[in-house]
Amino acid sequence: MAVREQLIEYLDQNIDQYIRNWKKKIRISESDIHRDKVEANGVMMYQLVQTNIKNPISDEKLIMLAKKVAVERAEANINIGDFIFNVNAGRSVLMKHMTYSGINVEDLQAILDSINELFDQFSYHAVTEYTKLKSNELQEKISFIDETHQEKLSILGQMSSSFVHEFRNPLTAIMGFVKLLQKEHPDMAYIDVIDHELQQLNFRISQFLHVSKKEIDTGYEEKIEVNKIFAGIIEFIYPSIVDIDVEIQNTIPSGLYIFGQHDKLRQVFLNILMNSLDALKEKGFPRKILLRGDKYEDVIHIHISNNGPMIPPETVDTIFEPFYTTKELGTGIGLYVCQKIIQNHKGHISCMSDEVETTFTITLPVEKSDLRA
Numbered sequence: 001m002a003v004r005e006q007l008i009e010y011l012d013q014n015i016d017q018y019i020r021n022w023k024k025k026i027r028i029s030e031s032d033i034h035r036d037k038v039e040a041n042g043v044m045m046y047q048l049v050q051t052n053i054k055n056p057i058s059d060e061k062l063i064m065l066a067k068k069v070a071v072e073r074a075e076a077n078i079n080i081g082d083f084i085f086n087v088n089a090g091r092s093v094l095m096k097h098m099t100y101s102g103i104n105v106e107d108l109q110a111i112l113d114s115i116n117e118l119f120d121q122f123s124y125h126a127v128t129e130y131t132k133l134k135s136n137e138l139q140e141k142i143s144f145i146d147e148t149h150q151e152k153l154s155i156l157g158q159m160s161s162s163f164v165h166e167f168r169n170p171l172t173a174i175m176g177f178v179k180l181l182q183k184e185h186p187d188m189a190y191i192d193v194i195d196h197e198l199q200q201l202n203f204r205i206s207q208f209l210h211v212s213k214k215e216i217d218t219g220y221e222e223k224i225e226v227n228k229i230f231a232g233i234i235e236f237i238y239p240s241i242v243d244i245d246v247e248i249q250n251t252i253p254s255g256l257y258i259f260g261q262h263d264k265l266r267q268v269f270l271n272i273l274m275n276s277l278d279a280l281k282e283k284g285f286p287r288k289i290l291l292r293g294d295k296y297e298d299v300i301h302i303h304i305s306n307n308g309p310m311i312p313p314e315t316v317d318t319i320f321e322p323f324y325t326t327k328e329l330g331t332g333i334g335l336y337v338c339q340k341i342i343q344n345h346k347g348h349i350s351c352m353s354d355e356v357e358t359t360f361t362i363t364l365p366v367e368k369s370d371l372r373a
């Protein structure tokens with residue numbers, strides 16, 4: 001009998017033995033939803049090898065089996081390492097199995113070579129397909145996350161504008177009447193405190209206003225002296241500065257100008273300063289805030305530093321995400337709004353933090369920023 005026929009017959013008669021030996025070696029996870037198909041796949045591979053001994057099989061047949069297995073492996077979400085381990089176990093058990101066929105090694109050699117080739121091709125196609133399926137799956141997950149993120153932002157925008165309008169109108173009226181009272185009764189007790197608290201409230205509410213995209217995109221630009229805008233903000237938050245006992249050092253030179261929407265840029269600096277005050281509350285004395293500003297080529301840099309607690313390195317980028325907050329009463333939209341406003345001014349905002357200090361750096365072009373329509 002020719003060697004090939006003899007081998008095929010041997011394989012026919014001893015398939016159970018092979019499968020038993022192979023199954024002793026393979027790794028199958030308890031949670032594998034297709035674990036019952038693994039044996040059948042082994043049998044199919046074995047039969048493919050048999051057929052291949054008779055007549056080299058077409059690539060399509062091999063690829064079909066490889067893809068079928070890859071789909072199952074991907075669905076079962078198994079470790080690809082286990083899969084390759086099992087295929088290799090199949091190969092080595094088969095090699096050993098064949099040496100028991102009684103056919104001498106020289107006669108077997110050519111056949112073994114082609115079987116090895118078959119296994120290599122099978123692994124290659126299965127892993128390629130598996131990787132493709134897994135990366136598609138990942139891509140789908142990513143776009144799902146992006147979509148929900150966008151949805152969150154759009155809900156936030158809608159909520160904000162109705163919220164702001166409900167609150168803003170009565171607030172504006174109250175602030176107007178307080179101003180009138182102040183004028184008519186300049187010595188009235190507590191009226192300054194009421195006025196100041198109302199302004200703070202107004203500021204907090206405005207923060208939500210800036211979240212809606214429409215609000216960020218509109219407004220008129222002007223030339224602003226950096227020093228002046230900071231002087232106004234420091235005056236505004238002066239009670240808190242005294243209360244928290246913070247030393248503010250302002251080294252921004254006079255004559256440094258930026259171009260942009262005054263109220264929006266004010267909001268950015270105010271947000272960062274209020275965050276700095278919040279952070280400083282968390283630590284002992286001395287508590288310091290340092291303001292620096294300079295112009296380098298066509299770009300203005302503004303640095304706002306405080307010697308408060310460090311923001312962990314893995315969090316430094318997250319703080320600009322909407323809703324990220326570590327404060328009990330935080331909204332987590334302050335820095336998100338800052339970033340949007342600065343980006344709309346064609347600028348950039350970043351944060352660096354270590355044990356010594358936390359610094360927010362804002363860069364803005366000197367020229368008219370030509371806001372996006």
Ligand SMILES: Nc1ncnc2c1ncn2[C@@H]1O[C@H](COP(=O)(O)OP(=O)(O)O)[C@@H](O)[C@H]1O
Pocket residue numbers: 271275276279306308309310311319320324325326327329330331332333334335336358
């Ligand atoms: N200067 C700072 N020092 C330390 N942490 C800060 C500082 N500024 C911001 N953060 C962190 O970033 C988070 C997000 O800030 P923000 O967007 O303004 O929202 P909120 O102030 O409502 O928490 C804060 O909760 C805080 O954890």
Ligand SMILES: [Mg+2]
Pocket residue numbers: 271274275334335
């Ligand atoms: Mg804040």
